[in-house]
Each structure stands twice: as C-alpha cells, then as structure tokens.
Amino acid sequence: MPAPDYQFLLQRSFAPVAGAASPHVTLTFAQSLDGKIAGAHGKQLILSGAESMKATHILRVKHDAIMVGIGTVLNDDPRLTVRLTSDDLPSELDPNDHPQPVILDSKLRFPSTAKLTLPASPKKPWIFTGPDHDPIRKQELEALGAKVLPLELDSNGNLSLKHLLAKLHEFSIRSLMVEGGASVITSFLKSGLVDSFVLTVAPVYVGKDGIGAVNDAVGTPKFVDISYHTLGRDVMMVAKPHRV
Ligand SMILES: NC(=O)C1=CN([C@@H]2O[C@H](COP(=O)(O)OP(=O)(O)OC[C@H]3O[C@@H](n4cnc5c(N)ncnc54)[C@H](OP(=O)(O)O)[C@@H]3O)[C@@H](O)[C@H]2O)C=CC1
Ligand SMILES: Nc1nc(O)c(N)c(N[C@@H]2O[C@H](COP(=O)(O)O)[C@@H](O)[C@H]2O)n1
Numbered sequence: 323m324p325a326p327d328y329q330f331l332l333q334r335s336f337a338p339v340a341g342a343a344s345p346h347v348t349l350t351f352a353q354s355l356d357g358k359i360a361g362a363h364g365k366q367l368i369l370s371g372a373e374s375m376k377a378t379h380i381l382r383v384k385h386d387a388i389m390v391g392i393g394t395v396l397n398d399d400p401r402l403t404v405r406l407t408s409d410d411l412p413s414e415l416d417p418n419d420h421p422q423p424v425i426l427d428s429k430l431r432f433p434s435t436a437k438l439t440l441p442a443s444p445k446k447p448w449i450f451t452g453p454d455h456d457p458i459r460k461q462e463l464e465a466l467g468a469k470v471l472p473l474e475l476d477s478n479g480n481l482s483l484k485h486l487l488a489k490l491h492e493f494s495i496r497s498l499m500v501e502g503g504a505s506v507i508t509s510f511l512k513s514g515l516v517d518s519f520v521l522t523v524a525p526v527y528v529g530k531d532g533i534g535a536v537n538d539a540v541g542t543p544k545f546v547d548i549s550y551h552t553l554g555r556d557v558m559m560v561a562k563p564h565r566v
C-alpha cells in the first residue's frame with residue numbers, strides 16, 4: 323500500500339474569516355462503522371490506525387487550541403499533545419508547537435492527577451467553568467498550573483459555546499480543534515458554530531453497547547466541499563457544514 327499523502331491537511335487553511343471575533347472551529351473525531359466513538363461504559367478505544375492517527379496529530383499542530391469535555395478527561399486522561407517528528411512536517415510547521423488544551427468543566431471535576439497538569443505536559447490546561455464553581459478547587463487547580471476561567475451558561479445549563487469562542491479569541495486563539503467526547507460533539511453539531519468537519523471512519527464494529535458519536539437530536543446538518551481520503555485501512559472525510 324503506498325504511503326498516504328497528507329497534503330490535503332497540510333495545505334488546508336484553518337484560519338478564521340477576516341474580521342471574525344471567534345476562532346475557526348474544526349470538529350473532529352474517530353468513529354466505527356456503527357457510529358461509535360467508545361466501547362461499553364465509555365471504554366476508550368483506539369479506532370484510528372497509525373496513518374489516520376498521524377493525520378489527527380497533523381491537525382493538532384495546525385490548530386492553536388484543542389478542546390475536550392470533562393467527560394473525556396475523566397474517562398481517557400488524554401495528553402492532547404503533538405507526537406510527530408520534523409520529518410513528518412514541512413519546514414514551516416514545528417512538531418513542538420503543541421496546541422493549547424482547553425477543557426469544558428462547569429463543576430470543576432478536573433482531577434489533580436490528570437496527565438494534562440503533570441510537569442511533562444508542555445502546556446497546562448485552560449479549564450472553562452460555570453459561574454458557581456468552588457473557589458477553593460479553582461485555587462487548587464491553579465496551583466497545578468491550570469488557568470480556571472468562569473463562563474456563562476446557556477439555556478440548557480451547559481457552558482455557552484458562543485461566549486467560549488469569544489473568550490478564546492480574546493486570548494489570541496485563532497483556530498480551535500474540538501476532539502469530543504459525545505456530549506461536546508453533540509453540542510457543537512447543534513450550535514452551528516463548526517467551520518470544518520474532519521471524521522475518521524475505522525472499519526470496525528463496536529456493537530450496541532458502545533458510545534455513539536451523537537447522544538441527542540442535532541437536526542439534520544448538511545455538508546459541502548466534501549472530500550474523502552484513504553489513510554491505511556481508514557477513511558477520513560473532510561467537509562464544511564452547510565450554513566443556510
Ligand atoms: N473516538 C474519538 O474520537 C473520541 C472518543 N471520546 C470518547 O467520548 C467519551 C466521553 O464523552 P462524554 O462522556 O459525552 O464527555 P465529553 O468529553 O463530551 O464531556 C461532556 C461534559 O462536558 C461538560 N460540558 C460543559 N459545557 C458543555 C457543553 N456546552 N456541551 C457539552 N458538554 C459540556 C459537561 O460536564 P459538566 O456539566 O460537569 O460541565 C458534560 O457532561 C469517552 O468514552 C471517550 O473515550 C472522546 C473524544 C474523542
Ligand atoms: N483520532 C482519534 N482516534 C481514536 O481512535 C481515538 N480514540 C481518539 N481519541 C481522542 O484522542 C484523545 C487521546 O489523546 P492522547 O493520545 O492522549 O493525546 C482522546 O481523549 C480523544 O480525545 N482520537
């Protein structure tokens with residue numbers, strides 16, 4: 323099998339439109355053929371093969387920030403770093419240019435033992451939380467190097483994505499990669515705030531007890547500018563949501 327060509331990602335722009343006061347949002351995740359992103363009880367699964375995982379890390383290096391919900395932190399304990407070498411990238415991209423980790427965590431459930439706050443973590447997380455968070459917990463997390471940032475809630479009691487994007491823009495974040503999990507994917511699909519959609523489909527079935535990528539009604543989003551790329555045994559779909 324020939325080595326995959328990653329130019330479709332390396333050459334793609336994730337810059338916001340001129341004058342926008344919020345970052346370009348890329349929603350990306352890996353799912354099975356039956357639409358699952360994790361196993362029973364949320365068991366973390368490595369669905370992506372080596373080739374599509376490399377594409378995910380190229381996306382990481384091309385974005386200023388990477389975001390997951392607290393459910394993913396509690397379940398997966400992710401690092402959210404770039405693991406590539408300079409041989410994998412053109413000279414203008416640096417494999418040490420890790421995206422800023424951003425977490426949605428309205429009740430400050432973020433664990434003190436998370437890999438994201440270990441000394442080895444190149445960038446300490448920015449944790450967005452609700453207006454009624456525990457100030458002592460905030461201090462504890464800040465002592466570990468995290469930045470804790472209060473945010474308004476939306477009408478469903480979730481952190482407001484519109485305000486989040488405005489705040490990230492204030493902090494000079496121009497591109498945000500949203501990696502999941504299911505609740506965050508669902509919120510973004512509902513929100514209409516997604517600019518690029520990058521889906522990895524792995525040729526496996528997880529079964530009915532797995533966690534679906536979408537866990538609530540999201541309407542019927544449509545996509546335009548669609549392309550499909552074979553990466554090893556996986557397929558990556560790259561598209562833009564159609565804004566009406
Ligand atoms: N295959 C893949 O590509 C990926 C798979 N996963 C899998 O996803 C699963 C985790 O998904 P899930 O449990 O849904 O957790 P999420 O990571 O989606 O986090 C959800 C939590 O984030 C908080 N939150 C705050 N604001 C929002 C908002 N506006 N929208 C949505 N959530 C918000 C809520 O917690 P609170 O109310 O406390 O603030 C909510 O319960 C794991 O099994 C993981 O392995 C995760 C990423 C990628
Ligand atoms: N692209 C992709 N493929 C999979 O098969 C996955 N399970 C994920 N998961 C996401 O990556 C996070 C782990 O990141 P680190 O390797 O720890 O940096 C995980 O939490 C999910 O967000 N992604």
